[in-house]
Amino acid sequence: MLNFDYSIPTKVFFGKGKVSVLPEQIKEYGSKVLLVYGGGSIKRNGLYDDIVKGLKTNSIEFWELSGVEPNPRITTVRKGVEICRENKIDLVLAVGGGSTIDCAKVIAGAFYYEGDAWDIVKNPSKISKVLPIATVLTLAATGSEMDVFAVITDVDANEKLGTGHPDMAPRFSVLDPTYTFSVPQNQTAAGTADIMSHTFEAYFSSTKEAFLQDRMAEAILKTCINYGRKAMEEPENYEARSNLMWASSLAINGLLSFGKDKNWVVHPMEHELSAYYDITHGVGLAILTPNWMKYILDDNTVEKFAEFGVNVWDIPRDGDKYVIANTAIAKTREYFVSLGIPTKLSEVGIGEDKLEEMAKKSVRHGKIGSLKPIDHEDVLNIFKASL
Ligand code: NZQ
Ligand code: ZN
Numbered sequence: 001m002l003n004f005d006y007s008i009p010t011k012v013f014f015g016k017g018k019v020s021v022l023p024e025q026i027k028e029y030g031s032k033v034l035l036v037y038g039g040g041s042i043k044r045n046g047l048y049d050d051i052v053k054g055l056k057t058n059s060i061e062f063w064e065l066s067g068v069e070p071n072p073r074i075t076t077v078r079k080g081v082e083i084c085r086e087n088k089i090d091l092v093l094a095v096g097g098g099s100t101i102d103c104a105k106v107i108a109g110a111f112y113y114e115g116d117a118w119d120i121v122k123n124p125s126k127i128s129k130v131l132p133i134a135t136v137l138t139l140a141a142t143g144s145e146m147d148v149f150a151v152i153t154d155v156d157a158n159e160k161l162g163t164g165h166p167d168m169a170p171r172f173s174v175l176d177p178t179y180t181f182s183v184p185q186n187q188t189a190a191g192t193a194d195i196m197s198h199t200f201e202a203y204f205s206s207t208k209e210a211f212l213q214d215r216m217a218e219a220i221l222k223t224c225i226n227y228g229r230k231a232m233e234e235p236e237n238y239e240a241r242s243n244l245m246w247a248s249s250l251a252i253n254g255l256l257s258f259g260k261d262k263n264w265v266v267h268p269m270e271h272e273l274s275a276y277y278d279i280t281h282g283v284g285l286a287i288l289t290p291n292w293m294k295y296i297l298d299d300n301t302v303e304k305f306a307e308f309g310v311n312v313w314d315i316p317r318d319g320d321k322y323v324i325a326n327t328a329i330a331k332t333r334e335y336f337v338s339l340g341i342p343t344k345l346s347e348v349g350i351g352e353d354k355l356e357e358m359a360k361k362s363v364r365h366g367k368i369g370s371l372k373p374i375d376h377e378d379v380l381n382i383f384k385a386s387l
Pocket of ligand 2: 142194197198267281
């Protein structure tokens with residue numbers, strides 16, 4: 001295992017009715033709040049009313065930034081920064097999924113930055129200080145509720161970039177699974193695929209002796225496999241929604257990757273797809289993942305894929321390693337199909353024309369991947385195999 005510094009500072013309030021802790025928690029940071037949310041799902045499922053009632057009853061002043069887009073735009077971040085500066089906001093409260101939370105994080109970081117907000121997306125080292133951030137999560141997927149990252153899009157430049165800072169970890173997050181009952185089937189599926197992909201990014205690492213982290217990763221994968229479909233069929237199944245919600249946070253908060261070599265691979269590829277075609281993040285990941293797995297399967301990686309097959313897909317251990325590995329990859333693909341996710345890029349409107357450009361951008365910082373690093377040519381091949 002490699003050396004690491006453990007820090008997961010976000011306080012989590014998990015369970016039914018936990019939104020009631022908001023006022024007292026917010027007051028630890030001040031009394032002026034920017035409430036950030038998306039296109040209106042929180043108004044339809046009653047969460048907005050619950051939050052606003054709590055803020056008003058406790059004399060917490062708030063301003064609103066609504067309409068955060070899926071694949072959040074830098075233009076929306078800029079609007080939020082303006083509101084924060086004009087009103088001397090003490091805390092940015094994101095109520096929504098990953099897009100809303102990411103938007104709030106970059107607003108909070110850009111608040112203290114004198115130049116344009118896009119600078120701190122392109123170059124995280126320009127982030128020196130961050131306004132306190134808190135979240136009420138409504139979609140189990142990105143893990144942004146408990147991590148230090150944010151992903152923002154500049155549509156005009158076809159750029160979707162990740163940034164991050166230790167202080168971008170939310171100070172606290174409210175995780176009430178009942179607010180995810182209203183998540184539609186397609187977003188439940190995409191969210192489940194995203195959680196699985198974060199887990200894969202940590203699991204398929206070159207570090208071989210992180211036994212504990214790998215068993216935890218397998219537990220998270222099994223949780224997704226067990227509950228993803230169930231949550232789609234029975235949207236108000238609390239057991240399914242709560243397990244997915246906690247899996248979302250644990251998959252990317254560091255727990256699985258501390259002590260392991262990290263170099264993500266499917267995410268940098270997918271971010272180019274959503275930068276150019278504005279597709280749903282989890283859908284892009286689910287399309288690419290089985291093709292990436294197949295592409296990197298060789299004598300050096302077969303052990304790991306066989307371990308994945310035995311421990312996650314319960315394939316009998318005795319047998320040819322390649323057969324186990326290929327069965328595991330096929331099962332992964334079948335699982336995404338069972339969630340109703342498309343299997344081909346062409347099904348989400350992606351053709352050949354931009355593949356070369358996107359492949360180049362995927363490896364803009366060098367080779368990607370830890371178990372088997374891949375270059376521009378490899379990414380292009382994986383894109384082509386995914387068409
Ligand atoms: O905008 P509203 O009306 O809220 O509707 C949203 C949106 O249309 C809807 N939704 C969310 N909660 C709901 C709900 N609908 C009904 N009931 C609810 N309870 O779902 C749609 C998608 O929401 P979004 O926030 O875009 O989804 P997600 O959480 O998957 O976030 C995706 C974004 O996060 C980034 C992705 O790249 C993408 O931009 N990521 C962020 C990461 C991070 N910060 O660590 C890591 C991830 O790998 C990922 O890259
Ligand atoms: Zn993701």
